[in-house]
Amino acid sequence: MKPMQTSFDEAEFTHFADTGTSSVTGQAFLKTRGGEVRLGAGNTVQLIPVTSYTTELRTRVTLEGERVGPVDPRIQKYRRTTVADGNGNFEFHNLPAGEYYLACSITWEVPSQYGLQQTGGVAYGTVKVGVGEAVKVVVTR
Secondary structure, eight states, X not given: OBOOSSOOOHHHHGGGGSOXXXXXXXXXXXXXXXXXXXXXXXXXXXXXXXXXXXXHHIIIIIITOXXXXXXXXGGGGGOEEEEOOTTSXXXXXXXXXXXEEEEEEEEEEEEETTEEEEEEEEEEEEEEEOTTXXXXXXXXX
16 A cells, blocks of 8 residues: 555535535446446445545546555545435435535456456546535446
């Protein structure tokens, strides 16, 4: 594991601890190389505020597949989660206005010469929501 380069600045996060009037809804899915859609059904969808700290995490972990740590535990109180329904749909309500990263791990099994192997990846996106705004987003790659 490699250490984080960006310090956790709680001042960047405090606004996101409040209850707001905005909402984000959407659908999480991945497409296989063959074009088949794999839904995020029953999987956890994460909503994390965009800050300098979370931008480094997203870039290094989600986009580059790097293992970093330790991750500052204070991030947990600003991270929101929900579970996608059977069609991969999800909802977050009572959000403060701002910009957020979304992520949903989606895996499935495929046959191989060694039996079934797990494959898949992370569906991800970014959303910006204004005060009282309801935004719909697609979370994929």
